[in-house]
Amino acid sequence: MKQPSDEALMLALKGGDQAAFEELYRRYRNRLYAFLIRYTGDPSSAQDLFQETFLRVFRDRARYEPRAAFATWLFTIARNLFLDSVKRAGTPGTFMEPETATLSIPDPTPGPLETLAQEEGEAVLRRAVASLAEEDRAILLLSRFEGMRYAQIGQILGISEGAVKVRAHRALLTLRRMLK
Amino acid sequence: MQCQDAQALMTAYLGDEVVSIERREFEEHFTNCACCREELAAFREAWDRVGRWPVPAVDPRVERDLLARVEEEAASLVPRLRLTATILSAAAAVLLSIAASVFLPYERAFQLCREALKGFSAFAGLPDSTLFFIAGAFYGLIPLLLVGLVAAHLIGGTGALWHGTVTGVAFALLMTPYVLIVCSALPGIFTAAILAGIGLGGLSGSAGGLWLGSRARRPAW
Numbered sequence: 001m002k003q004p005s006d007e008a009l010m011l012a013l014k015g016g017d018q019a020a021f022e023e024l025y026r027r028y029r030n031r032l033y034a035f036l037i038r039y040t041g042d043p044s045s046a047q048d049l050f051q052e053t054f055l056r057v058f059r060d061r062a063r064y065e066p067r068a069a070f071a072t073w074l075f076t077i078a079r080n081l082f083l084d085s086v087k088r089a090g091t092p093g094t095f096m097e098p099e100t101a102t103l104s105i106p107d108p109t110p111g112p113l114e115t116l117a118q119e120e121g122e123a124v125l126r127r128a129v130a131s132l133a134e135e136d137r138a139i140l141l142l143s144r145f146e147g148m149r150y151a152q153i154g155q156i157l158g159i160s161e162g163a164v165k166v167r168a169h170r171a172l173l174t175l176r177r178m179l180k
Numbered sequence: 181m182q183c184q185d186a187q188a189l190m191t192a193y194l195g196d197e198v199v200s201i202e203r204r205e206f207e208e209h210f211t212n213c214a215c216c217r218e219e220l221a222a223f224r225e226a227w228d229r230v231g232r233w234p235v236p237a238v239d240p241r242v243e244r245d246l247l248a249r250v251e252e253e254a255a256s257l258v259p260r261l262r263l264t265a266t267i268l269s270a271a272a273a274v275l276l277s278i279a280a281s282v283f284l285p286y287e288r289a290f291q292l293c294r295e296a297l298k299g300f301s302a303f304a305g306l307p308d309s310t311l312f313f314i315a316g317a318f319y320g321l322i323p324l325l326l327v328g329l330v331a332a333h334l335i336g337g338t339g340a341l342w343h344g345t346v347t348g349v350a351f352a353l354l355m356t357p358y359v360l361i362v363c364s365a366l367p368g369i370f371t372a373a374i375l376a377g378i379g380l381g382g383l384s385g386s387a388g389g390l391w392l393g394s395r396a397r398r399p400a401w
Contacts (some may be wrong), residue, residue: 017256025247037236040254047239051246058250125233143195144230150197171192177224 006070014061021058028074029054036078038141039131045085053078068155071146075158079138087090128178136171139164181209186216190223266343269327270350273382276323277351278358286363286374289315309373316377321385324351328389344387351386352379 004012006027012020032053036046056077064073070151129137135157142148142156150164157164186209192198193206210216284292290308293315297303328344355378363371 015375019248029243030235033238034236038233043236043239046236050238050242051249054246055249055253058253072327075374104212122234125229126375129230142232144227145269149196150192165197168195169188170224172191172194172223175221176228179226180222 007066010061010064010070010073013058013067014064021061024057024070026120028071032074032078034145035075035141038080038129038145039124039137040082044128045082049081049085050079052081069152071148072152072155075146075148076092079156083134106107121125124179128175131178132171132174133167135159136174139168140171140175143168183209183213183232186210186213190220191227193220194224194227224225229380233259258384265331266347266350267334269324269331269386270354271340272322272330272387273323273327273347273351274354274358276326277319277355277378280319281358281362284286286312286315286359289318289367290370300379311370311375312370313377316374317373317379317381317384320348320355320378320381320383322381323383324385326350328386328391330389332390332393342386345383346387348379348383351382355379355382 001092004023006024009020015025026046029050033046033050036049036053037043040049041048053065053074057074062079079112132140139153143150148156150168151161154161154164159167186206189198189202189206194201198206210220290312293311294308297306297311297314324347328347331343331347352375355374359371359375359378363374366374
């Protein structure tokens with residue numbers, strides 16, 4: 001049987017079908033959570049934003065218009081909430097270095113040295129991503145992990161597709177230099 | 181294509197964002213340019229390395245907390261919607277009923293009712309007060325039936341009986357001063373009959389409209 005689209009589920013939720021919310025949550029929980037962990041660099045902030053984003057989807061369901069893809073709407077909410085939290089905290093919109101390691105699905109059988117190397121590699125990667133400007137970081141993560149097109153990322157960030165292309169390149173160039 | 185142009189396209193190429201003409205030129209260029217090939221390999225390495233970043237798992241406590249908050253939100257929203265819908269439904273029904281009585285005054289409705297029932301022997305001996313009651317019932321039944329159907333569509337129509345009863349009572353209370361004013365020339369018994377008809381018709385119409393509406397559309401909460 002054909003699965004309903006995200007947009008159809010969102011319209012069903014708008015019409016009062018709570019099961020539609022559960023299905024959307026099931027589809028997007030891991031994606032959004034992973035994005036927020038990588039984007040904020042702070043598991044605690046990511047968890048708060050994760051909850052707030054889905055709550056906002058639920059609360060604002062009546063305002064949803066299927067003009068844009070649900071994923072665009074969801075990630076736009078997540079990013080706006082992050083920017084709001086940064087503004088409230090009075091800190092610049094930069095990546096927060098985590099105090100604890102991120103929760104992750106471990107490799108099946110890594111040895112102690114491999115684990116250490118993996119953790120070091122991840123820490124280097126985290127620092128490299130942390131050094132990116134907020135927009136560049138969002139573009140890189142949405143493009144690399146969400147497989148979003150530049151046009152869709154442009155909608156989320158409120159910038160042109162061309163600007164996304166330039167910034168995506170700038171982000172990868174920075175990472176390339178840092179990961180050398 | 182120049183090296184500078186090719187290098188500017190590398191990220192877009194890795195992200196599959198290069199259009200076919202550009203892609204052909206780009207691929208041609210880096211087939212012949214060792215420097216750009218090397219550069220592309222370095223970009224690809226960074227791209228792949230980012231892609232190997234482990235997938236964080238959702239903390240089960242966060243998940244439980246979120247779903248509980250959504251449930252809470254859903255539960256708190258329905259009574260709020262019902263209260264708003266009750267007030268709006270009653271007000272809309274009052275307006276509809278008053279508009280109907282302007283186009284077709286109660287006395288005229290009573291006469292039409294008497295005419296319509298004249299042919300039926302079973303209703304031949306009905307007293308005028310009963311006929312006023314029957315006529316009045318339409319001024320409650322029809323507006324609230326319509327409003328109930330709309331409300332059921334808008335809010336999901338749960339709790340039809342409770343909502344219908346409260347709306348019907350609110351409607352009857354709001355209609356009373358108007359009926360007393362426009363029927364001031366009529367004997368009190370007739371006014372009372374109209375009011376009773378409007379009240380009972382309103383209760384039936386409201387519950388009926390919501391019931392029909394909620395049967396047509398069953399929400400999950």
